[in-house]
Amino acid sequence: MEALGLVYISAAIMIGLAALGTALGFGALGGKLLEGSARQPEQAPALQGKMFLMAGLLDAVPMIGVGIAMYLIFAVAPGLAG
Template sequence: MELVILSAAIIIGMGALATGIGFALLGGKLLESTARQPELAPQLQTKTFIMAGLLDAVPMIGVGIAMYLIFVVAPGMAG
């Protein structure tokens, strides 16, 4: 049972870490692209916000899977 909870914690932690790295790369590329071609800034910003929304789905899915492991799989192992 402890391994299920540990694996859920690892899923949530890795999802958060990957999202943080993804946002850092996305923001850096936005600034780099905007500095190269300032006239495309509104289009780049719109596409960046769409990608940020998609990138936010990664930890949400991880939290959903972790909650499934904790509340569905782990209680079944107790008895």
């Protein structure tokens, strides 16, 4: 029964750390966009387009973490319980 609890705790930690990493990434990305736009205002539209591309790629990190956590909860944990 201890292993079952560890699976749930590890899934929760995985989701939490993925969300924390994504939040830090978005903060750094937005800060660099503002910094680059302040230095070269004529490049702001190009920088904004690249920022949205990177934001889309950065969004994949927590989705992958949630997918692996759901695998742990729904595929690994029932095998440990029975």
